[in-house]
Structures are given as structure tokens and as C-alpha cells.
Amino acid sequence: MIEYKEDKTKIARRIARIFKDGDYVNLGIGLPTLVGNYVPEDVHIVLQSENGFLGLGEAPDEDNFNPDIVNAGGVPCTIIEGACFFDSAVSFGIIRGGHLDYTVLGVLEVDQEGNLANYMIPGKMVPGMGGAMDLLTGAKKVICATVHFDKHGKSKMVHSCSLPLTAKGEVDIIVTDLGMFEVRNGSFVLKEYFAPATPEWIVENTRGDIVIDPDCREFVFI
Amino acid sequence: MIEYKEDKTKIARRIARIFKDGDYVNLGIGLPTLVGNYVPEDVHIVLQSENGFLGLGEAPDEDNFNPDIVNAGGVPCTIIEGACFFDSAVSFGIIRGGHLDYTVLGVLEVDQEGNLANYMIPGKMVPGMGGAMDLLTGAKKVICATVHFDKHGKSKMVHSCSLPLTAKGEVDIIVTDLGMFEVRNGSFVLKEYFAPATPEWIVENTRGDIVIDPDCREFVFI
């Protein structure tokens, strides 16, 4: 009997270990933003902000606050040394042109064909897709960051998305608070599980076909 | 009996009087470049150089020579105050986007439908079109600058171009050393003649249908 407790930090911490030194990354709003807090000190990634710069830094304090520097969520931020600003066409040229190594995005539903729905719930929430469709389509690797279960206790990983898609077949990696999955040949492939979850328990509690990778192992958070 | 003597300065001088203060203009290589010498002092036009700047100035002297500043013919030049540099996509965005008031281009053949051939002679000269096709297509007004006759004594204005077209139906104004024409409804419309030429002599000596504008007048060079 496994007792599940939602844990977003596991997700952020695991994703933060995916990047290599020198990677260019775009982190979506919400949970993906947390990832930035856990990147190892010897791994220097460059964060893109799709409203027009590379080299996103931390939140400002009183001394370095600039109202004209905000992240893609409109929240004040800073830039790091080596940053540069550009217009929205260059910004999405970077995105759509395949120049970003990773984009990390949130999830409403993600399915085993690599389809992601994360931008609207018809009749309920129609905010617009912002940059999400371009990010999914353009980034070299798409990582989905999500707690495993929705508020009704059902897995957000599904056989086939029922919500309007943000992009079709673009998802490469999914990290939940139970484990890390790849999307391959129409299945979720479990690569790692996070204790106390076990592969079997994950398979039982996910609405989708999961293949357990022969090299599947426990990832230990240290 | 009129005695014709080729006179390129008439062409350049007349075209230079077309511009209004504040116009943005691109001058082609060769004869069109001469136009810049005759713009009245109180008319400030901005010349574009399609290799990447606005604010083309005069030829440099020893003091202000910069090997990285050349015009669209690759010839060293200077920039004026208020100039700015940009890349080739922005440069042709300006051109194709209809932001130039005038482009002045040379002629091999121009016909009464507004077609221009000025970039190749099959089997003889295949240099490439450079920026000419974009300039013809994009500028608000296209002015052709040409001596009236080719070296065989035939008019370069024709019923229908026989050489490969640079662009179809884009020519608005033609200035030769005999007069100034508009292209309208499938005819050359003579707006002005330059003495000693007369409208009748021009009609006789041009391979194309010419309508003499009711307001046609002599343009007097002073």
C-alpha cells in the first residue's frame, strides 16, 4: 500500500538534472518556473524569455528593479551577464527555428501519442495559447512537468487527450511526482520512478499504456 | 530636322526634380546614381542602399573612408547624419513592404504595359537580378532612367519587351533624354518633352504607342 502525497519539488528537481552545461532552455509559467531553482551550480543554462531576451535571471531586489524587464508571465525579473534583448519575431524565430534545447511546459492532459493539451478548457477557460504552441512545435526537446493526478485523483497522463490540443505529437519527456517517462511508439515508457512509488503502482494508477523500460530504475533525490 | 545628342544629365536632372522633401529613395547602379547629384538643396531625400542602410552619403575622402561602408554597387561611400544600418532582410522588408517612395532603375527595354527588362540578355549577359526585382515590385513608384536610344539607334521604349522581364507591369514613370512619360492603360503617356525634341518627333522615333497628354509641355532645364 503506497501513500501518495503531491510533491512539485520532486518534479522540478528531476527536470533540473536533465540539462547539460550550455543548454538553452525556456521554462513555462507555473510549475516549470520552479525548475530554475534546482539546476546544479556547475551547469550553466541560458533561460529564454519569449517576450524578448536570453539570459533571464532571478527576481530583482530594490536596487536592480527595472519595470521594463519582465519574464513571459509579466513578472519583474533581472538579466544575467551575457544577456541580450530582441523583438518578438526574433524571439519566436529562436523558438520555432529549433534553437532551444529544451522547453518545459505545464499539462492539463498529455497522451501516449505525445499530444499535449494545456491551453484551454472549452466553455470554462479560454485564455489563448500565448507562446505555448510555438514552443512545443519548435524546441528540440519538449519536457512536460506535472503532478501525476488531477484534483479528482485521475492521472493527467491519458490514452488520448480529450481537451483541445496545444500541439500534436511533440512531447518527448514527461516528469511527474511519480517518475520520468519518455513518449515512444505510441506508449509512455517509464524510465525512472520516485519512491515510494513503484513501477507497478504507477502502471496501475495511470490512464495510458506504460511500457517499463528494461533499464528502468529508481531515481534517488539527494 | 532635329539633331539628337545623347544627354544623360538631362535625365538625372529631371528625375531629381520629382522628389519631395522627406522622400525615401533607392537609386540603381549606373545612370540612376547620377540623379543624386541634382537634387535641389532644399529637398532632403534619404537614399537607401539595399545592402543595408538608409542615409547614403557622398563618396569618401581620405579622412572618412571606411572599408565597411559601400553602396549597392560595392563602391565606398559615406553616411549622413540620421543614417542607420540593418541586415538584408530588414533592407528588403523596407523595399518589398512598400516603404520606399521611389526607386530609380536602368533599362534594357521598357514597354507600354509597364514591363521592364534590365537584368539579362540570354546567352550574353547573365549577371543575376540582385535587388532589382524586389525594388520594382515593392517601391511605391518606379522610375526608369534611360537614354532614349540603344546603340543601334532604336528606342529602348517598346511595344512589348523581348528580353526576360525583371518585373511585370510595375513601371510608373520613364525619363529619357527626350522627355518624361507615364505608363497608363497600356500606353506611354508623354507628359513633358525636352528641347530640341518635339512631341511629334518623339512619337515618330519611339517603338511603342504614345499618347500625348493634354497638359504635355516642354520642360526647361535651368
Add this chain to the structure above:
Amino acid sequence: MKEKPIITAEEAIARIKDGDTLMVSGFMGVGTPLGLMKALGESGRKDMTLICSDNGLFLGDESAATGVAPNVLKKQFKKYIASHIGLNKETQRQMLSGEAEVELVPQGTLAERIRSGGTGLGGFLTPTGVGTAVQEGKQVITVEGKDYLLELPLKSDYTLIRAAKADKAGNLTYSASARNFAPLMAMAGETVIVEADEIVEIGTLDPETVVTPGIFVHYIVQRGEA
């Protein structure tokens, strides 16, 4: 070089007519020409189309509305073309009640459609939106085995943007992430009005670092207090 007219925000807005299409720079209020938008709000102009990255922030408190949100609250637009309207409850309300039409466009596609309009292109092929609701009603063109949507250009009657510095010839620089859509919208406007933090003499901007060439700019307004 000839100088561009320097006019007031009210003089600039007086040129705009009911029903015109406007492009307005800014991303969540950062880079919005607030003086021009305030004058637009006071003008009573209506039935316009607004092309803007988003609709600013309005979560219920009018005094906290940012970016173009005050103009949305004044119901000046009959149509919105935007990539995100989720932080403006009034736009959502107008959309659901049918008072205004909303066309949601992926942000990169929006940027490129504006650039296409400004640079004389008839459109472009993008992979963004293939297989999604964005594909509806659009031509799908296959190039080398890959599907793309044909997206069409956008132009405006008036483009209203904020710049950091404008020289009197209309050359512009921007401030940090306030740049966003402004350089693109400057290309795509029939008439382009710039609200500049600072207006400087011709010759004081470095020709290498001008972002928007003056050829795109028609009027300059000095930024006031918003």
C-alpha cells in the same frame, strides 16, 4: 534629413477614426504607449480592431488595470487579435457575451503575421498550430513531406508604439523587454505614431544600434506621465 512631426498624444489620436485597425505594442503592459492609450480612451473612438500581444491585466479592480486593459474596459474595440487574453476578465466577458470578437493567434504566428504585413509578403508557412484548433479554415501546404499552415499578413491603419529614444528623423531604440512587438508593428502600420521616453537630435543615435529605422515612423509624441 527631414524631421518627423512632433505632436501631442491628443493630436495623434485625433487622426484615428471609428472602425480603424490599431496595432499597439506591449507585453502585459510593458512597452505599451500609455500616453497614447490614455488619449485614445478619452477620445471616445469605438468599433476598432485591436492587434496586441495580450489585453493587459484586469482581474476586477479597474484602478489596477494595466496595458490596454483600460481601453478594453471602455469598450472601444469590436474585435481583438491577440495571443493571450486570460488576464483580462473584461475581454473574456465581451467574448462570451458576443459583444466583441476574439481571434486568438499563437504568439510567434502573431509576430510573423505582423512582420509579413510590414515587409510585403503575402503570408508564410508555419508548423505551429498544425493538428490543433488553429488549423481550422486555413490552407495546409506540404513542403518536403511536412505539413504547414499558410498564415496571412496583418496590417494596421495606425500603429501605436512606445520607444526609449526617438531621434527627430524617427530612428528608434527601445528599453529592455519593452521592445517586444514594437519593431514589427512599426513596419506594418499605414501610419505609425511613436511615444518616446526621450526625443533626441538627429545624429545623436549610433547608426549601428538603431533598432527601428526612421522610414517606418510618421509622428513622434513625447511620453508624458501615464
Add this chain to the structure above:
Amino acid sequence: MKEKPIITAEEAIARIKDGDTLMVSGFMGVGTPLGLMKALGESGRKDMTLICSDNGLFLGDESAATGVAPNVLKKQFKKYIASHIGLNKETQRQMLSGEAEVELVPQGTLAERIRSGGTGLGGFLTPTGVGTAVQEGKQVITVEGKDYLLELPLKSDYTLIRAAKADKAGNLTYSASARNFAPLMAMAGETVIVEADEIVEIGTLDPETVVTPGIFVHYIVQRGEA
């Protein structure tokens, strides 16, 4: 921010293979990365495709050849994609003799095709070339009653460009009209090698005035004597 490798021109060129597609910046030799082109000439690499605004100047005197013309004289290319080759007699000769293929592209279309390749577009619609020889073999698409040619993207295996300054993160600025195609080609290269007049520390370039963001750049070479 991680630094990009700083290597020699020879080390850079050693990566290129026979048959690769190269983009090379420069307009009539202005902005050509001459150190890289010299090393390329000495490498003996052949059967490559060259995408370049023009083919430099060569009117018969080898010692006066400019831009990419020395490489053309060494017969390193089996195909040229350019907007103008009229000032290189050797390219003309190779074309007429059938030794090399030449694809002539209007300059604005060339710039935009490179930009399309670099920004992930599948192509674009341009009015340039409609009703001319450029139209041959291309799809004509009508938008709102106007005809456009569908032009397709260009990409390179290696892009070789010259910059004025490169910081060690690969951020670039350019010098005057030497900028031309370089920022576009930087986006469209699988591998991008920059020959910089000056290499500076990270943090010394103004974030507002960087023209090419470092994300597009893979290797930096110090400009030598050409």
C-alpha cells in the same frame, strides 16, 4: 554563461566535409570572413554548395579577386545560390561550361529564404518574381486576388560569417554595411562559425545592442590578417 569554443580558422574549416552546403556572409566582399575563406581555400575541400549574396569580384586578375572569388577560382563549389554573379568572370565561365550549377535568386528573396530556414518556417509568399523567369517551377498562390510565389527555406551545414565584436558567449555586433546577410545566415546554419574582428569578455556588450544572440553561434575565430 557558458563560453563558446575559440578555435583557429584551420580548426574551424577542418570540420567541413566535401559536398557540404555553406552560407558565407558578405556583399561584394564587404563582410566576408576572409580568414575563414583563406583557410577554406587551403583545405582543398570541394563539391560544396555556396550560398552567398554574390560571388565577389574577379575580372581576370587573380591578385585583385575579392570576397569569395578566390574560392570560386579554386573550383571548390559545384553549385552557387546567389543574387548576383556578374562581377565574377570565373563563375560565369563555370556556369556556361556546365562545370557548376548556378541558381539566381532575387536578393530580397534570398535574404528571406535564409531567414525562413533559420526561424523554422516552411516558406513564404512573395510578389517578387511573379511573371518573370523566377516563377518557373514554383507554386503560385493567390491571396486576396494578388499572385505570390511560394519560396522555400534555405539552410546550411556551415555558416561562415564576419562580426565586429563577439563576446565569449557568442553575442555579436557588426560593422556598418558589413552586416548584410550575416545575422540571417547565423540563424540558418547547423553549425555557425564567426570570424570576429575582436573577441571580448561576457558582460562587455550592451544587451540592447547585440545584433545576433549567442544562441546561434557555435565557434568563434579571431580575425587575422587576410
